[in-house]
Amino acid sequence: MAQIFCVANQKGGVGKTTTSVNLAAGLAKIGQRVLLVDLDPQGNATMGSGVDKRALEASLYEVLVDATPVAQARVRAERLEASGCAYDVLGANRELAGAELEMVEMENRERLLKTALKAVDADYDFVLIDCPPSLSLLTLNGLCAAHGVIVPMQCEYFALEGLTDLVNTIKQVHANLNKDLKIIGLLRVMFDPRITLQQQVSEQLKDHFGDKVFNTVIPRNVRLAEAPSYGLPGVVFDPASKGAQAFVTFATEMVDRAKNPANAVTA
Ligand code: ADP
Ligand code: MG
Secondary structure (H helix, E strand, C coil), X not given: CXXXXXXXXXXXXXXXXXXXXXXXXXXXXXXXXXXXXXXXXXXXXXXXXXXXXXXXXXXXXXXXXXXXXXXXXXXXXXXXXXXXXXXXXXXXXXXXXXXXXXXXXXXXXXXHHHHHHHCCHHHCCEEEEECCCCCCXXXXXXXXXXXXXXXXXXCCCCHHHHHHHHHHHHHHHHHXXXXXXXXXXXXXXXXXXXXXXXXXXXXXXXXXXXXXXXXEEEECCHHHHHHHHHCCCHHHHCCCCHHHHHXXXXXXXXXXXXXXXXXXXXX
16 A cells, blocks of 8 residues: 655745655655656646646646546656656646646545545555645645654754644544544755754754654755755765755655654554
8 A cells, every 4th residue: 555645834945845855756766666646736846846837738737626537647857767756746736727627526626635535555565745835625635645744944943933833734634534644754855954043943842742743854065955946856866965865764764653653654
């Protein structure tokens, strides 16, 4: 059975897509079968995996709105094949923005993605869902389909307050729609240990959330920021960089947690 995780945070620019593509590539690198679902109409995770969002024959839009099977709409991130980091992509583009309106009228509108993913469950060890920066019906579909949420966050002054909305949404979804859903963990990203405030917030996070803070810390690293313009995850673009190495370590941490229920963090 695949472990299905949303990468979510209602703020934009906090590293959701960077986390999604690099965790996908990192997991593939250590031998895991991965599907990356791009739930953001911006299609950044699609492009960042080397898949042209404008050339998709079918995308997540058709899966949600026309019930096209995932097996038909998914594509292989072929450019990552040579590095041994390839995974499958269920891509997105601007069309997906229109899906939201069309879905409102549909039966079981929160569970369309969950239903669609059931048919490919046996094909993967991990399904990662890159969420848009909102708590929309699309994000709700991600949260209903998932076993858990990975929350990337920067260690900034208002970091804790910013989490409240997301935590409340996750609690509501847990109570009403998906009793499996839990926060798997908070991932500290774009971390700069030279900045005292970041260290302080990082300590606060650990005090507050304990084991729910992942051990791995993702440093601020320019190679991770450059990689998307080459249509590659940082893990493939510059495997020797500190950022790439951190994401492979994070992939290992995720596999350990998934394998060993004693390490798994519960809601
Ligand atoms: P989101 O998906 O949450 O909007 P992104 O993953 O697109 O956020 O990241 C926002 C910006 O920050 C992008 O330009 C990305 O390249 C950059 N970025 C993300 N993580 C890092 C990092 N660890 N080091 C340096 N730049 C980063
Ligand atoms: Mg994004």
